[in-house]
Amino acid sequence: MSSIRVVLGMATSMNLEVEQLDVKTAFLHGDLEEEIYMEKPEGFVEKGKEKFVCKLKKSLYGLKQAPRQWYKKFDSFMMNNGFSKTTSDHCVFVKNFSDGKFIILLRYVDDMLIVGQDSTMINTLKLELSKSFAMKDLGPAKQILGIKIVRDRKEELIWLSQESYIEKVLERFNMNKAKPVGCPLVGHFKLSSNQCPTSEKDKEEMLKVPYASAVGSLMYAMVCTRPDIAHAVGMSMLDGFTDSDMAGDVDSWKSTSGYLMTFAGGAVAWQSKLQKCVALSTTEAEFIAITEACKEELWLKKFLQELGLKQEKYVLYCDSQSAIHLSKNSTFHSRSKHIDVRYHWIRDVLDSKLLQLEKVHTDDNISDMLTKTLSRDKHLKCRTLAGESIPCANYDSWMVYLPEGDFLSRIGPTEFFKVDTQYPLLDLEKYASLDAAREWRKLLDAILPMSAAAMALPPLSIRGDWGVLSTAATRYAPSLLKSFAQMGPQGALSATKLLRPFSEIVDSLELKEPFMQNWIDLLAFLLAGVTSNGMLSAEMVYMFAEWYKPGCSLEYPIHGTGAVVDALVRGLQKIGGRISFKSHVEIIVVENGRAVGVKLRSGQEVIPNRIKMTPQCESFMHLHLGFDAEGISEDLKIHHIVVNDWERGVDTDQNVVLISIPSVLSPDLAPPGKHVLHAYMPGTKPFGLWEGLDRKTAEYKELEAKRSEVLWRAVECAVGPGFDHEKCEVKLVGTPLTHQRFLRRNRGTYGPAIQASKGTFPRHSTPFPQLYCCGDSTFPGIGVPEVAASGAVVANSLVSVSQHLELLDAVGI
Ligand SMILES: Cc1cc2nc3c(=O)[nH]c(=O)nc-3n(C[C@H](O)[C@H](O)[C@H](O)COP(=O)(O)OP(=O)(O)OC[C@H]3O[C@@H](n4cnc5c(N)ncnc54)[C@H](O)[C@@H]3O)c2cc1C
Structure with a gap:
């Protein structure tokens, strides 16, 4: 495919004619070298000659010799007509004329493109071809290998499109009505073998999903038409870009090499491939990617030279200065001695000046998209984050229950001084x-x-x-x-x-x-x-x-605080960010003194105790309740604070209780007619009291009941007379051990x-x-x-x- 794209690139920038021919029954043209016999087909068997067979004089479809013989026949025709075959691609033939003009012929089985400056010369070739083979002249090229070719000669542009192919694939996989998205793979998306079905039921379910077949169809589109590269300036220059994504594969920790070659302002060759070995550093991953890209660029260079196109210098761009340094520096390097010797071949290439390796800013590295899901203008896209909105209910107060009495504490400049008819004790002056x-x-x-x-x-x-x-x-x-x-x-x-x-x-x-x-x-x-x-x-x-x-005013997110998290996740993904849920970080990988990644779930700790610990508060007790709203005041407030005793201080154990009843403002957080409530004592629960206790023991249960009593009392006070402890349909008590376990905070701490x-x-x-x-x-x-x-x-x-x-x-x- 690269050859077709390069030749079409030349045609664009040099305003060449591009004609197309189709060989009818191409494989029947081959001459046979071996004696081959064929059973007579049905209806051709003559009486008395039942045992006779046919000796083939020409090649036939279905013969294993057929393609080869056709190629040989065609090759010899082209050689006899003064064409030479490029060594870079044996399906590309070139003929240079004395006046400097040339004709290039690309053949793919029975499809042909003829490219050149002169229509008369092209017509002569067509005539010669049709004398030897049954040909169909398709005129200016419109489609090759199912890829539509659209040309704007005035603007010097050619587009390759697989629209109808992709539409067919979508229809086949019942995706034609699916919502289109702007990005093929959202940032957080990482495939892993962990996601493979494990249960028999899942495996059975997956059998119905034609995954491999869908991937195959997509790969054809990926290989054939260009990725989303804007047709910029129409310069006939070959440029290479390379990039890597360190340890991007979550299963094998292998990195991905990517390269993208541009010619005549369009992408002509690209690849995104998992590296064969595990790179130990970003530099190494980039170094390996450079080598892979270099091979492709050298091939393209040779191909273009065979087509008569030479340029002053051939540059491969990379955004890693250290990888460039490693590639150019052939002296012994202790940090690179473990890298497979084949990758050091790049140094010879650079020494022999076959290519130049230059630094490009990461934002201008167009091969970025082949290795990472982040786009080049990622920082600008941060702005779209603000596009996420969260519907909120406004409120302006919380109930306070103090030793002096209860009042509604409201925000705003003067409210604290006002008399409230409903809560006569509110006025600070009076109260x-x-x-x-x-x-x-x-x-x-x-x-x-x-x-x-x-x-x-x-x-x-x-x-x-x-x-x-x-x-x-x-x-x-x-x-x-x-x-x-x-x-x-x-x-x-x-x-x-x-x-x-x-x-x-x-x-x-x-x-x-x-x-x-x-x-x-x-x-x-x-x-x-x-x-x-x-x-x-x-x-x-x-x-x-x-x-x-x-x-x-205060705001409570409708649908709960989860709505904030969802919006953040959406916003981050929108800008190409990646979030891995349920991914326990076991190791922070440090190499040569630098943190280069994380490893999940296995292995040993790499950096023990070298990060300063922050002094921390004590832990929590929680009470999560679900109860019937019937009989509960309709004027129930969302937030409540209960202080039992000022003397003991607000930061002492069993003294201050906070209560939230979010279903007051967002009823969808509870079943219809019910309330959900969370009562907690923050940052005052000594973890030591619970440390080492087994949650299944009677000792634990007893302590749990005893220590949560103060929470129950506070809830009774906040919810009022309609509340019945016994009638709660959901009762969950959380201790410092629960807090530590679920929130994964050191010793269940509230915070620093x-x-x-x-x-x-x-x-x-x-x-x-x-x-x-x-x-x-x-x-x-x-x-x-x-x-x-x-x-x-x-x-x-x-x-x-x-x-x-x-x-x-x-x-x-
Ligand atoms: C009941 C309660 C009420 C609160 N109310 C408010 C409030 O009204 N307003 C307010 O501003 N703040 C409030 N806070 C405090 C606020 O929730 C915290 O300060 C905040 O969540 C801290 O965020 P963080 O990202 O620093 O840590 P965390 O929220 O603790 O997040 C750390 C994350 O890291 C994960 N993790 C831990 N170890 C690993 C590992 N090895 N690998 C991978 N992941 C790991 C944990 O599972 C967790 O998801 C409240 C806290 C509690 C408990």
Whole structure:
């Protein structure tokens, strides 16, 4: 197929005629060298001559000699007419004329293409051919081997299309009504032998799926027509591109080699193939890919030269500088001595200057698509992520049950002070004290202006290298300075406290009212798992600004938090990302000091204890319930907080319970007429109490019942008189052991517990280049915003500064 594409490429760029001929009954033209006899066909047997047979004078269809004899006959005709056969492809014949013109003939069994500058010369050849063989002149080429040829001579373009073939394949496999997608293989898609059917039932089911036959049909399309390469400029230049995907095959850990050769502005040869051996590093995988690509480019070079086309230099482009170095450096190299000697042949090729190997930016490496599912403009496509929306229900409050009484805590600038007719105890003034209300105002007045400084540096602008000077410091310094100026000297001074514990701000404002102290501690604990003396001021100020700004509201995703996860997964896949679910990482593969990949489920630990552990909070107790909604107040709120005792502190065991009843806002999360409820005590459950207990023992069950009692009491308080413990249809208790097991968090922890001013958070970098940490243990605070921010910092560090700036522009911050 490469020969056809190259010749058609020449025809395009040199404006050559392309004519087509079809040989009728081609195999009957062959002369026979052996004596071959044939039984008489039915109806030809003569009476008395039943035992007679026919001696063949000519070749016949069905004879094993037939194709060979036809080729021989045709070859000798072409040689007698002054053509020579290219050594690169024996089906391509060339004749050069004295005036510099030429004719190329490509033959594929009985299909022929004749290409040349001069129609008269082509017609003469056609005439000669028809004298020796029964030929059908098809005129200008329209179709070869089922591939449609469409030509625009004015624009110097040729398209090859297998549309009707592909339509037939779709019909055959009942896929003609399937929804078309823009990408042949979404990023997360990895085939593995693990996905093969194992049960008899599955195997039986798969027998009905014509998998091999479908793959075969697709391969024909893959081999014949060009991949999605835009016809760029019509230059008659051969260029090669190569790439590899390190350990992309999840079964064998083999890498994939890919190459793509372009000629006359179109792709003429390509391959995506699993390497024969397991590469130990990305450099090695690229090195092997280079060798494979080099063989193809040399073949094309020779073929083109035989067709009379020479170019000044032949370049193979690769995006790995280290692989280029390894290919050019023929001196002994300890890191490459294990690589199969045949791959070192590339060094000879480069030494002999048969080809040149040059670096191309990874974004311009068009062979990328043959090895990876990421596209070249992947970073720009991040923008489409924002296209994912999640329907949410708005709400503005949560119920609080404190030793002083119950009230509805609402967000917004003034609500905390208002009297609510339904909840008379709400008014802070009435409920706590006049001082409490006054101090609350004082606190808001002091910290809300600081929020400009806390928010002036978007986490999206942060990256883990010196590029941060461009993406964060330079870009946002003016707005940061402006917000400091607007705050006045006092405010600006306070803003410098953003990296100190929040309690320092509280102390500096001389807030003494006990309720206020408790309330602030509760908010800090819910946000970060620490009380105000351990809470980073910046984080608290940031959240205050969000909660108490005019017009703010809370959102609960309809269909539950799973909807957020689904949207993230969709968004990531849309931009070519890959997510492997249920993939337990056993080993992070480190080679030559660099992290080069992960291995799942087998083998030993490679990097024990070299990554700094983050100090962590204690664990959880959970209660998951399902119960009838009948008899339960219709005004039930989604979120509830129960504090049993201020004296003991909000961060002590068995004291603070949080309750969510998501079916209040998203009824589809429970069966009709039912509610689902999750009650939990975060970050206060000592793991040590449970460590080593067998979950099946009576001792465990007893402890479980005892320790969950406080959760039941809180639920009764929150759901109200209609709730009956005994009538719950679903009752699941989760202990720190359950939490550890299901969430796979070390000792079932809630998250990190670093006291502001006493410790710094571990950063995302590790001792191993290319290995990054993100998640709630690497960014101040506990929770999804911190996880997102930490992920953004890592992602930012992986792209170039210009791409990062471009993204900030696109997002509009
Ligand atoms: C009950 C509860 C309520 C919460 N409420 C809120 C809230 O309202 N707002 C908020 O912002 N935050 C909340 N949080 C905190 C928030 O859920 C966490 O901070 C956040 O999920 C942490 O995300 P992460 O990606 O860092 O870690 P995790 O969510 O713990 O994710 C780590 C993942 O790694 C996987 N894993 C572990 N080991 C391996 C391995 N060897 N190989 C492969 N995979 C592995 C785990 O299975 C897990 O899926 C709550 C937490 C809990 C438990």
